[in-house]
Amino acid sequence: MIRLRGIQERALKELVDGMDSYSVFSLQMPTGSGKTLIGLMFRYSYGYRVLASVRTRNQLMPYVRDSVKFFSSIPSIHLNKGRVCLHMSTEDTELIRCSSCPNRLITVSALPDIAEKARSLLVRAVRETGINDPYVLVERLWSGKDPSTAVCPYQLFNFLDGSMLVCTYPFLIYPYLRVHLIRYRPEVLIVDEAHNLEDSFKTAWRSITYDAIARAREELREYESATGDPADEAHELLNLVESWFLGVSRRYGHVEEKVIRTEEYPEVVTDRGYGSLLEAYSSVVGRVVRYKKSRYRRRRVRFFNYRVLAFLDLLSKVYRGDEDLVLVLDKGRAELRRYRLRSLFSQLFGPFEGSKVILMSGTMPSKNYLVRVWGVPSEELKVIDLGTRFGRFRCRFEHGVSSKYEYRGDGMYSKYSSLVEKVYSGAAKSVLAVAPSYEFAREVGRRL
Numbered sequence: 001m002i003r004l005r006g007i008q009e010r011a012l013k014e015l016v017d018g019m020d021s022y023s024v025f026s027l028q029m030p031t032g033s034g035k036t037l038i039g040l041m042f043r044y045s046y047g048y049r050v051l052a053s054v055r056t057r058n059q060l061m062p063y064v065r066d067s068v069k070f071f072s073s074i075p076s077i078h079l080n081k082g083r084v085c086l087h088m089s090t091e092d093t094e095l096i097r098c099s100s101c102p103n104r105l106i107t108v109s110a111l112p113d114i115a116e117k118a119r120s121l122l123v124r125a126v127r128e129t130g131i132n133d134p135y136v137l138v139e140r141l142w143s144g145k146d147p148s149t150a151v152c153p154y155q156l157f158n159f160l161d162g163s164m165l166v167c168t169y170p171f172l173i174y175p176y177l178r179v180h181l182i183r184y185r186p187e188v189l190i191v192d193e194a195h196n197l198e199d200s201f202k203t204a205w206r207s208i209t210y211d212a213i214a215r216a217r218e219e220l221r222e223y224e225s226a227t228g229d230p231a232d233e234a235h236e237l238l239n240l241v242e243s244w245f246l247g248v249s250r251r252y253g254h255v256e257e258k259v260i261r262t263e264e265y266p267e268v269v270t271d272r273g274y275g276s277l278l279e280a281y282s283s284v285v286g287r288v289v290r291y292k293k294s295r296y297r298r299r300r301v302r303f304f305n306y307r308v309l310a311f312l313d314l315l316s317k318v319y320r321g322d323e324d325l326v327l328v329l330d331k332g333r334a335e336l337r338r339y340r341l342r343s344l345f346s347q348l349f350g351p352f353e354g355s356k357v358i359l360m361s362g363t364m365p366s367k368n369y370l371v372r373v374w375g376v377p378s379e380e381l382k383v384i385d386l387g388t389r390f391g392r393f394r395c396r397f398e399h400g401v402s403s404k405y406e407y408r409g410d411g412m413y414s415k416y417s418s419l420v421e422k423v424y425s426g427a428a429k430s431v432l433a434v435a436p437s438y439e440f441a442r443e444v445g446r447r448l
Contacts, residue, residue, distance in 0.1 A: 044070075
């Protein structure tokens with residue numbers, strides 16, 4: 001029987017009681033008060049089908065560790081396919097096709113028995129090693145295995161638990177990555193540290209740089225040399241893209257976040273006369289991708305022409321009005337981003353029709369902000385504010401000390417060392433002192 005803290009019991013009760021009346025919840029709880037366990041309770045105590053999304057992969061592990069600690073189980077983990085594929089390592093994850101992969105067939109045919117064995121093995125590994133990265137788990141368990149006959153880690157980790165799946169923000173945010181999450185059909189969708197959602201929402205969908213264009217040209221030359229297949233149309237298109245990129249770069253310089261107007265988009269996107277050239281380029285890119293997949297099996301590989309094509313394809317949709325994005329020039333990079341936050345809620349959670357959405361953080365935006373800026377429907381939103389601090393604290397204010405650069409010197413270092421000694425002498429446990437630089441810490445430390 002799990003004993004929850006009072007603040008956890010209150011949060012859980014308000015969430016569960018509101019499930020019939022609301023579809024969106026804003027839960028604010030202090031850092032360290034146990035929000036992760038509340039998310040797990042929906043799966044292990046109430047039987048909901050849960051999807052939990054966190055910002056970074058390190059934040060996945062609290063869900064894994066608490067599942068092991070309190071429920072002797074482990075959730076499914078939606079890993080980056082490009083990092084764990086047994087045949088290819090790439091950042092262009094969507095190019096990895098699983099449907100005909102023999103390792104996928106091996107894995108699926110062995111379910112659910114193999115999932116049960118994997119759960120036991122992973123629970124033991126987490127308990128004994130305290131691993132803080134799910135990819136380290138994969139490396140340890142798959143090290144030395146024959147890739148031609150091994151179980152697929154991507155598929156297996158997705159099937160560890162049929163009712164609890166955790167993932168990082170990109171798989172929730174980018175349409176071309178979240179197909180699996182939508183098919184998962186969660187009853188409860190939890191977004192942890194949701195105050196970060198806004199910044200993540202505005203990150204680039206697709207981008208290109210001058211270096212990427214140059215690398216794409218090198219990639220074409222390698223392909224032509226290896227296969228004897230000419231790629232004249234592809235070179236022509238890259239020349240047009242390069243000319244456009246250099247033009248806008250010279251016009252605006254090394255600026256930060258300059259929005260490019262539609263009339264300044266490249267002609268290959270705005271002029272229909274280039275349609276046949278784009279089609280020819282797309283055909284060449286397909287052949288280049290197949291060539292590199294076959295040549296660089298089990299090696300890390302990047303597909304530069306595919307990235308250029310994906311950028312142009314998405315930019316064409318933006319130009320036609322099919323996608324609500326803007327083109328931004330940011331420090332030498334052309335990026336397609338979301339900027340209109342009013343569509344945040346509908347774009348991210350609209351595809352998860354019927355799911356209850358729980359946005360939780362220690363610093364949640366206000367209800368007014370969620371409704372007016374993020375576009376959360378007011379009548380469907382329940383706000384649960386349990387404060388921003390957990391526990392009791394004592395504060396000490398000290399006059400005459402400053403770490404400002406111009407005040408640093410022997411006298412100030414001595415004052416700081418004296419202050420640290422005072423704090424330490426009155427502390428019940430250890431003291432963590434954070435310095436603004438290594439030099440500052442070294443000088444203060446010498447005087448202790």
